[in-house]
Amino acid sequence: MNGLLMLENALQFVGAFVAFSIAIVSYKGVKQTRSSSLLRLAAAFVFLGAGFMLEGLAGFSSVDLLPGFEVSLTTLLISGLFLETAGYFFLAFSHMLDVVFDKKMGVMLALFPLMAINQSSLAVVLTSLSFYFILYGVVETLFAYSKNRNPNTLLIASGLALLAGGWWISLVSPDGLLLNIVQLLMKEVGLVTLFIPVLMFSFTKKGGWDGPV
């Protein structure tokens, strides 16, 4: 079980790396195009990256790898979760703005996770909110795919869906070795999928804007 915890904590740092990479590419885009969409994307992934890092630190201190952090374990964990929730909120918020400006039929999810109502713990509330925001991001990204038919959009939607699935498992069944492994695998594959557009952006040299359609 300890090994699994270590893997989960290491995964938080992989998540931080992926999130900060996306944030850096988005920020480069903001500097070159002054796009507000990219600014929100950069903000979302800075929050997510910082959140993953704090949760990873909290995790390592809980298995005595970072003894100096023991005192502030709860603070670290809650701060990490808060930052992560803020990141997912910004991701969902970008889609919400698209819905508002486009006056399209946005798919607003009304199913608030029941776990948030039944338990009063702040960590559970934040986790539930994160789950809700990712789920909204999944639905809106799939909606965008139905319009643009860009395979990368489908990849991102799948990655977010896997992350949402991982969150869901951790919400409904926090214990259980097999489910923990499944949850970890889902999060791992989800994160790697999110990294694909960054890799494609780094390795693909594209000509430029073709002009008004």
Added chain:
Amino acid sequence: MAQYRTQTKIIADILATARDMNTAGDGVGITTLLRKGNVSYARMTKLIADLVGNGLLVEMNIEKNSKYRISDKGLSFLQAYGQFEDFAQSFGLRL
């Protein structure tokens, strides 16, 4: 259904028009930019003033008429726009 265009997309459209319609090399008039850019006259004149001020468009006065051509900085903007549009689209967003 007409789709909402962001300010960045409108700017990219104007710059691409200035690049593609300048076949004779003597610039593009505001009428052409209006026709292709699909924005009001008042908004277009403000946008053009901003683009010229930021060095993305170059204003040329030919026979007392103002014409515009894209600058090197404008071409760089279009290049970046093309790359980041794909990136944003991956996340289901528009630039």
